[in-house]
Amino acid sequence: MKYRIGCSGWSYSSFYSIPDQFIVKNWFKKTPENFGFTAKFPKTVTHDKYLVEVEEEVELFLENMQPLRDKTLALLIQLPPSMEIMPGLEGLRNLLPLLDNRFRYAVEVRHHSWFQDLAYNFFADNDICLVWSQLAKLRTPPIVTTDFLYVRFIGDRSIDEKEFGQIQKDRVLEMKKWANQIRKVDTGMGKGRGKEVSLAMIAANNHYAGFGPGTVNIFRNMVGLPELSWEDQQQIKDQLRQQKEHEKDRQSSNSNFSLSKQSKKRQASLTEFMK
Numbered sequence: 001m002k003y004r005i006g007c008s009g010w011s012y013s014s015f016y017s018i019p020d021q022f023i024v025k026n027w028f029k030k031t032p033e034n035f036g037f038t039a040k041f042p043k044t045v046t047h048d049k050y051l052v053e054v055e056e057e058v059e060l061f062l063e064n065m066q067p068l069r070d071k072t073l074a075l076l077i078q079l080p081p082s083m084e085i086m087p088g089l090e091g092l093r094n095l096l097p098l099l100d101n102r103f104r105y106a107v108e109v110r111h112h113s114w115f116q117d118l119a120y121n122f123f124a125d126n127d128i129c130l131v132w133s134q135l136a137k138l139r140t141p142p143i144v145t146t147d148f149l150y151v152r153f154i155g156d157r158s159i160d161e162k163e164f165g166q167i168q169k170d171r172v173l174e175m176k177k178w179a180n181q182i183r184k185v186d187t188g189m190g191k192g193r194g195k196e197v198s199l200a201m202i203a204a205n206n207h208y209a210g211f212g213p214g215t216v217n218i219f220r221n222m223v224g225l226p227e228l229s230w231e232d233q234q235q236i237k238d239q240l241r242q243q244k245e246h247e248k249d250r251q252s253s254n255s256n257f258s259l260s261k262q263s264k265k266r267q268a269s270l271t272e273f274m275k
Helices: 021-030 043-048 055-071 085-098 117-125 172-186 212-222 233-253 261-273
Strands: 002-007 037-040 072-078 105-108 132-135 148-155 199-204
Touching: 002 212, 021 055, 037 055, 043 055, 043 072, 055 072, 055 085, 072 148, 072 199, 085 117, 132 172, 148 172, 172 199, 172 212, 199 212
Parallel strands: 002 199, 037 072, 072 105, 132 148, 148 199
Antiparallel strands: none
């Protein structure tokens, strides 16, 4: 199984407003080749209109996301906590014909009424991932409905943003349970719907434990992956700028450009940070 582990919060514009193609193209250009995105459906679709009469918004969102298609791991349909299973399933059924099958889709439910076979079978039959979410008072059952997993460490809003930057809450035991569930899936012992899973996506935000990157490294250790080095943000920006300058020089001179061993090491570190 391949892991893609990262942090939530690259940009909030896909949820609060539909990003235009200029912004989306810049996301593609500013990130390394192996960088992977997930993007939320706009809140106008899920929270404001409750999946009703959303054809125009969905069409525009999917059209504007096209430039990022090759780097998009999945598009996330996050349902509001008040949306129960029956109106939710009806809305999702109406949404299906509007979806572009060149993207993968995941649904995050936040009401306990969804935790039943009626929902699991719907997701599996339509190749939609049921997101495994860890919130304050809600924990999604680890049911596999597609060939990929999507785990979101969300937590609650009890940590003040001023305290972000280091781990504030001990979530180790909780995270170990999720890591064990993923291992069960990887060994064929997980709860699924006949799906062979090849990819596990894990996203952590700052609200979960106080520092998303720190949560990422803790989880990487749990699944046998090395920790990442979280470098100073300005240093990362400088490296990206230098990388672009090198690329321009290489194209203008039409000559081969070879990075030094030290530069290769820095670039590898940067690429790993963006995974």
